[in-house]
Every structure is written in structure tokens, then in C-alpha cells.
Amino acid sequence: MTRRHTLTRSNIYPLSADKTRMLKALRFALIALAAPLAISACGDDSSSTQKSTAVQSARANASQVDIKLFSLNALAKQPEIVDCTLENGDDAQCAKLVVKYLPDEMEIGPFCPTTLDDKGGIWDWDGTKAGLYRLDKAFLTMLSEQGYIFYDEDGTVHVVDNATSRPTVDHACIQVSEDQDVKITVLIPTTPVMADKATPMGVVSKVGIALAGVPIFSDAPSVQHTGHLPALDTCAGHVDPGGWYHYHGTSSDIDSVYAHEHVDAECSNLPQDPAGLFGYAFDGVPIYGSVDANNVMPTDLDECNGHTGLIGDSGVSAYHYHSTNEFPNLPKCLKGVVAKNNFSTTAQAGVGARPPEGTNMSRNEPPGGGRPGANNMSGNGQMVPRGFADAATKLGVSETQLMQAMDDAGGPNADLAKVAKTLGVTDAELKAALPERPKH
Template identity: 30%
Template sequence: MRKLNAPILAPLAVCILALSLAACNGSDTQSSVVTETTTDEGTTTDTSTDFVVEVDPFNFESDALISSITTQTCTLSNGDEASCYKIDIAGAPSNYEIGVFCPRNITSTADEAGIWFDGTGEVYDITGDFILNLPTLYNDNHWQLYDEGTGLVNVTDTQESCDGAARPNVEEQYQNHCVECSIDYVDGGISESFLIPITPVATTQNSSIGNTNVGVALNGVVLAAPAPVEAILGAYTIAAFDDCAGHINLVAGYHYHGEAGCSQTQIQSDGHAAMMGYALDGFGIFGMLNEDGLEPTDLDECRGHTDDTRGYHYHAADVSENMFIGCFKGATAR
């Protein structure tokens, strides 16, 4: 993997760019929203306060970025002009080595391969038994991902085969393959730039995720839209993920399609789920479960809720669901 040693933003520069001195003294910048309620007895002020917490550049892991974070004026999806951070990520995890993907033999164990999930609520270890059981799992006898004579699994183990299989229109000769690509094919990672509003702006109507990226992990990896499972299975392929729910193609490089815990780098002192990234609207994304193994019970359709420490924020879905969040609560940069 190529070494990416570009420095992150220096503390003084962050204080200047963050538009608030709160970032310099270790506290999150918050804006309060106080609502008024009309009753039979007149208008009263609601004592409940919602907090909007600004994006904190210091949350990103060392080596997750390839250049200093800067600020620039941007236009949001609701038409507002705002200040955004420009965040250039490395496109490879800064906190671990990318794991294995496809098994090599029908005798391979879970330690020798990655995982697969298709949005049905299950996460499968891609063992040799999993490869053998594919016709039963998907009720289709056309599945044959191995050589019956040798027991070897059909794997896209060259750049040419990766290119032919890791695409929506899988070339015929690479059907019935376990698909994997090497990070070396993309020179150790594909860097990408994101514009994220410094202060998230909640909108009156939620926005769908669609086929766009969801956000960026704090360890420098793209949080991608749901994997196109129907197209993958329709070509009799398994687009293997490593145990961190990431995989590689030649266009996007290494990216996540689910939250498997590897990107939860900001532990919360109050037992709340750890932070793992930012959505494109600037709201933080945290893990699904707190330190007691419990998921919040008050999440909205976007998988978000509010507390007095983190403001409005999201909780990632279970990795088996092939998604991170349900929708964008805030405006994104155009």
C-alpha cells in the first residue's frame, strides 16, 4: 500500500477556519433551536433545545487525509450558501490492513476469506461450505463457483478479470466467480474530495440516498451507497467484502457498503456508540450499538436522533442491511 504522509490541518489553522473559537478549546460548536408553542393560555417557549454540532476536523485519524482540510464557500442542496470543509481522503483505511476477500478452495474456513451480505438481514462468512451451498441458498442450480475436479474456487485474481467482473454488466467469462480486486490495482487507494457543510443545516424534507455516496469514514474510506446486489447475484457472482465490509473496484477503489466496526475510531466517554464518520450533510454517523450492546429506540426514518452532547446524529444500520443510514436529514453541498 502506498504511504500517504500528508499532514492534517494544524490546530491554529483549524481555529481560524472553523469560524468559531469553540473548536480551539476542545468543545463542540453548537447552535440552539428554541421553539414556541401556542396554547389556550397563550404563547410559551419550549424549554427543549436541539443542538447542531459542527464538523470537527480533529476527529479524522492520522494518515486518513492526503492534504490539509480547507474551507470554501459552497452552495447547499436547499439553495443556501454556506461554508464547507474540503476533505481529501486517502481512499484506504488508516487504522488497519485490508483483509482477505474470496476463499481459494471449497475447504476454506472463515479465517481464510471475507464476508457477504445481500440486504436480507444475514451476514455470511464466505467459507468453502458457503460456496457449495449457493444453489440452495438462492434456489438456483446455475450457481457453480468452483471446479468439481479440483475443488478450487473461481476467483478474479488478475486486474483484467477484476475489471471484467467488478462492474454492473459482468462479462460472461467472469460469471460464476467470486469477485475480488487488489488494492495494488489502484496504487494503494483512490483519493477523493468531499465538500461537507461545517455547520449542518436540517431541511424540512429528508433527501433519499439514491446511488450517491453517503459520507466519509474517519479512517479515510468512502461510505458508499448500497451495493447493487441484484445485479451482482444476477451474474452469478459474489462480490466479496473483507471482514470490515469493504471491497475494491477499479473506479471507486476501496470503499464500505456497511458498518462492521472497523471505522468506529472515536470512542464516546459516556458509553454512547463510537463515532465512525460524517454524512455528506455534516451530521455525524455513529455505530449502531452503545457499550451495553443496545440500539437507540427513537431513531427516525433516516436513522437519526438528537442528544445534548452530539446534537442530531445518525446511527449506522447493521452491516447485514447493506446500508448506513436511511436518508439525509440535512442539506448536502452541490
């Protein structure tokens, strides 16, 4: 499963030299604008008005999505700027990107260890002794002491390809096979439009896309929810049930997390740059590493891990997100408005699945895609544990309402009395509708 190739910085940022020239030109432009202002301070207001307009334009350009920065290795077709409609109904311009299931020459894995003597990827454990761990003997034996047994007596780890088979054990390490035919289409507003209120990121919520051409999603499903562990590699990525690779962290700065959390791991498929641009969120806001343009970790980040400050080395200021040194090191919410129908794939299954008519269906998982009525996704793109869709139907609520009530009441160990009160049902009705918890 592990792909072993070489990915160079030039492949990920193929036009960085162009960007550097553009930014230098921008700085010279700003200096040029400032000079005549000093000379004509006693003149008419026209020069002042022109300067203000130019600076506002420079700020907008610095925060806009630059399609030239995306890796050529990932693109299935030339990116373009298209008309789109935002979720608030506004007409807008969007960057339209069509990317492959995996960028060419990108190394992914390892994911699940084969035996207790092997080292796999990583996992953010949310149970007793919570924290970020390497998937190795120490972690798996710790889970077994808590009743989550992922291996046989001889040390063989239960590894299952969830796209082609179902687990026959209570606890399996999930490692999904790739589908090389998959194409992914995303829409990102070229200029961010701030929303009236932030949109929180739940489980497997759509976050954005990396410059490497890899989609970005929020937290992976909890083992305590599903009983199984969808392993991440050391770049915080794994393969969706539809067969395409995606990140669950700011992978260009994930080594900072390992250093902070004392985890013996390093990312091999993306150059590490704590001050660099990782990608763009689905609201068009850029996502940077954990330090600002002065290589200092910001102390004024808001609830979404964002703030208004200098954008890279552009010399201008605009709103942007930063990663943190704790996993998952992604924006915790989105401040801007996203585009309608902003994510779809040709995959047979999983998030955003829209298989072409006549596709020979060979994947095990049902299509998903963050749309109401999907078998494994809620209306806002959160993954719904097995049985929760049926439970929501029995209770007369939406999957989103049920998942939100569960999250608000404690997540995997939710206080069911609080959930029942929130949903307006009795404790008995709720307990009868919910699926059984995974066995330990």
C-alpha cells in the first residue's frame, strides 16, 4: 500500500519563483505609492484617494487564492477561475481545481503496523491517557489494557481494507486501498467573504485543500465511536473509502507537533515549513504554519486559530489561519462563507462520491458526500457512525441534529440524558434508537 517516491519542494511549489517576483513587485509598488504622498501632502485629495484604493487592492490580492501555487503533480486538468455561488446566496468567483486521487511521485504511509514489532503511522487517542501516539507496540498494548484489542495472541495486528471488506473483529486497524481513477473537484472563493458567525469543524468536516493538491479534513472518527482505527500516516493523511488520499492535519508543519508532543515520527511527503503557506480553507482564507512572518508563534489567534496580520512576506495584512503545535493542528472553525457544491469526487464511495453513470461498483462503502440522506455523512459533512442514520430516523430528527447533540453532551461518552433533553425525546426512546457501543 505504501507508495515510495520522491517529492521535491519544486514539485509542490512549482511557481514559487514567480510568486517571489510578484511579491517583490508588490512591495516596490507600495513604496512607489508612498513617495508621492510625502511630496504632495499639501496638495489635493486625489493622490490620497488613489493610494488608499491601491493599498486596499494590494491587501485583497495578498489574501486571494493563487491557482499558480498548486502542485502540477496533483492536477488532473488546468485550474481555472469560474463563476460560483456562495452558501449565503452571493455571486462570486471561485478557483476550480480538479486533482488526482494522489499527487504524482508522492510517498504515503505507513498506516497500520502488520505486527506489534512494526511501526505504523500515528493516532490521536481520545480515551484514557489521551494524546498523540505512534502506532506501535507500546500504543496498541496500552489500548488492550483499556479493552480495545487490535491484535491476535501472536502479535498479528487486525488490518482491514474497509473499501473491500468488513471487519470480522470488534477492533480493526483500517487501511484503505487506493483507486487511481478517482478525480476530485473543489471550489474555493478567490476572495474571502466573512460570515455572520463561524462554522465549527466536526468529525471529517471539509477544511480546504493543500498546495500539494491534497484535500484537508478535520478530525478522523473516534475509535470510541466506531470501534475501529482508521490509521493516519506520519504526514497525518490516509485514504478515504473512495480511494483517494487526504490530510487530517497541517502536514507542512506536522513535525512541530511531533516535537511538542514528544512523538517519534516525521513527515516524509511534504517539506516542513512552519512559516509557509500550507493551503487554502474552503472559505478562501489561507492556512499558514505555526509561526508568523517573523518566525514567532502568534498569541492573538481567535477561536478558529486565525488572526489579521502580515500575509507571508507580502508586507500587507489580512485575515488568515495558523496551525498550532498540538494535534489536530488545523483551523477549529471557518470564519468565511464557503461555495455551494464545493467538493465532489468521481469515487464510488466515501466523502463527496458522485460516481459517473454506468460505473462498475466495486467498493464496499456506500456513497457519502456531506449531503442530507447520505449513508455515512450528515448534512454538514460530518461522518455519521454506523447505525446513527437509522437512529435519527427513528427519533424524528436529522443526522446533523443527533450528531450535534451527542457532541455537545460529551462526544463518544455523551450524557444521554442531556442528548434526550436536547432532542425532545425520552431517555428510553433515545437508548432504544441508538446502536450498541462497540465492544471492548
